[in-house]
Amino acid sequence: MKMILSVILTVSTAFILGEYLPWWSVAVAAFAVSLVTNQAPGAAFISGFLGIALLWVAYSSWINQLNESLLSERIASVLPLQGSSVLLILLTGLIGGLAGGLSALTASYLVRPRERRVDYQNYYRNKMR
């Protein structure tokens, strides 16, 4: 649940910041959302990655749809992607996702205390009580 919220927050914050700031604002957005939502590192990374990847894949797919793949096919031959719009959109998502995921991960280490190892013996003992 928290992760879904985090992804939605990342998408919207990144989009808004992106209207005013350079491309790396997606990293700022993922970082900020991760600070607020305070998830475990793994979950933070996934949220940040998914958030930005979703934003970039969805946005580029929408543009590409309206453009009838005219430019993406040309660019996908300049980059070594065999002229495939789909690969270019996936690469777009991957690059954005990595920037978002790593930023969110970094933030999670900043706010989240070290999680204590669960002492299973005591855990169950306490539960029984």
Added chain:
Amino acid sequence: MRPFPFLLSSLLTLGLLYILNNPLGDVVPMPLGAFLSPQHGFWQNAEPSDADFSASLDIPGLRDKVEIFLDDRLVPHIFAQSEEDLYTAQGYVHAKFRLFQMDLQTRAAAGRASEFAGPRAVDFDKSQRRLGMVYAAENALAEMEKDPLSKKIYDAYTRGVNAYIQSLAPEEWPVEYKLLNASPEPWSNLRTALLLKMMAKMLTGGADNDLGYTNARTVFEGDAFDRVYQVISDSLRPIVPKGTVFPAPSVKPVAPATADSLYFSGPASVAFTENYRPDPHNGSNNWALAGSKTLSGAPILANDPHLELSLPSIWFEIQLTDSSGTSYGASLPGSPFVISGFNDHIAWGITNAQRDVKDYFEIKFRDGKKDAYWYKGAWEPTNLRIEEIKVKGGEIVYDTVAYTVFGPVMFEAGFPDKTTGSRNLAVRWMGHEGSNEGATFYRLNRAKNYQEYVNAIRTFTCPAQNFIFASKTGDIAIWQQGKFPARWNKQGIFVMPGQDDTYQWQGYIPQHENPHAVNPARGFLESANQRPADATYPYYIPGAYITARGIAIEQKLEKMTKATPEDIRHLLNDYDNITARAAGPALIKFTSEQRLAEDTKRYLDLVKKWDFQADPGSEAQTVYQVWMDSLRAEVWNDELSQVTPRAPMPDEQVLVELLLKDSTSVFYDDINTPERETARDVVTSALNKAAGRLAAAENEGKLEWAKFKNPSIFHLLKEALPSFARQGLPVGGYGNTINAVTISHGPSWRMLVHLTDETEAYGVYPAGQNGNPGSRYYDNFVDTWVKGEMYKLWIMRKEDAGDARVKWTITLRQ
């Protein structure tokens, strides 16, 4: 907080962001993060197929509101009150659709291509600076700004371009900037002058063969040189009809007394080769039919400038209307005005004059500092210009160019390469002389009759053009207009001594003595880069003339009566190979069939049965051209390769006439064999050699002409962006057919104007109005052009604002 994982993760994140924010070498030359971001990068340039081009912008300095109506082909129809506002609006739309092109072309003109292309363009940039391109543009600018009206117009144009640039956020920059990780630069009047110098270099460079001829002099001695390089073709149809009587020359240049010893047999070969020579295919056609030749009784004018075909095109279609009237046609992004077009009274078109207006003088420097040179018996100081070439991804490169009384020292030890000996050559080029070519187009755009047309073109200096003209009042005319040195016989076709002014240009041909013709009895005029006049023209006028197309056009126009625009459209697309018509029968006659392999005979048969049409599907055209190219190599290479660098290849027409006239010419002989070869030997051997190449093409399924030559239109960044190009276009023709499509050269704009009361005009160019490769208007004219079709040009009137053809409106306000 977990300090250690935090630090590690921070470093990783910042490292990734750093990598994504910077270019990654050759495969990924752009910052990938910025480039791929849908809100910032190239995706922003992917134009929706139903894009809305309507806009509204405030431009300080505008006098009144300007309305720009864009039609369904994205042609702007600009309506302004004043001429200042008109050209501000033209600057604005040029920039809106062609900003990167304007920036790239003028940076390259100034020798700044390395700023975009990196170290591999440094040599190109050096050659631009050594030719004095910026010096030439500065001289032009001084002349342009001396005239208050011109200054006002260029300032207005610049204002329009810059208003557009300033209105852009970085994500709206053309996609090429994002690919190259570069940014736009403000426009200036100097850049308009640079664009003109780019055209001047492109159109005068092909006619300058001086270094090559200087070398060839040692190979072809005495009159052999003239028979190879100075031929006035027997079949020439000059621009000024034969039989025209020229008045005696008012300027009579005299050859220096030392010419025999110092010039004609001067120091042997020069080791320099000019890299980046403009393509000799830069030619063009234009013609005008008087009412006596047309069905309607109104003149018809046609023009197709043959230039390098590129995406976006060098041309941009536009209608310019202000209180003085309307002009319509092809404009050059980077310059105000219509260049090839028409107004409500006249039509005009241009072809290149092909005259040699660039000469070299040998200079002796005092020492390696190059700060003084020997001139009139003393050490004269040079003017040293330190050229600073900024290189993307590299160190700044410096080059020192010495300016002499003749011009900049273009070639010297160490340039163009380290091994070229110790001679120094200064270049004198007509392009260096200050002139305001734009004024010609300003006046042409508004000219109403023959007198105003003559008045418009008379100051045009360089690159010299053949201005064809037709008016609604029924006049047709043509002038070869430019400023030309009056030369003594053979002056300037070899490198000249530069120790004093003995070999300097002695004067200019007076403007009114330029070749021209008005309303000839035959009812038509044409030019197609041929020699402007026959041998009776009283000045020595060397040049790189092309003979074939002029013959073809005249033959067809002579036969034409009651011509319609449709007939003229067909003529613009004509594939008749006039050279092959002349040479083909001779080639067949001189072929010894018993010395041909069976397969080779098959190729011969194709030529025998050929109708001489260079159609896209013609196999015989491929055989003929490969055979002819092979024959040229066979006949000339043994002589040409006697010097290094090689002497220039003689014109194809020279060989054709040799075949027709002389079967035992000494030139057929291969000087490297003891036998004495004849026409029969070389023609047969050329076919046998061609057969190998033809068989290879046939095996790949590429014997058909269009498949063989593979006509292609590249993006301005050429082979770096093959996916931005249109390759393998099914068009025929060659440099010698009227429809002169070579591989990447050809009719860059086809125009046809029927000067009836209400003007009927057609046009097309092989690209599209929008330079954005992410737009459907990037290449939407290409298929129309390939099919030989043309668009009917809509001369919009202000009251048509509600017409369905108006798709978008741009409003510019104060």
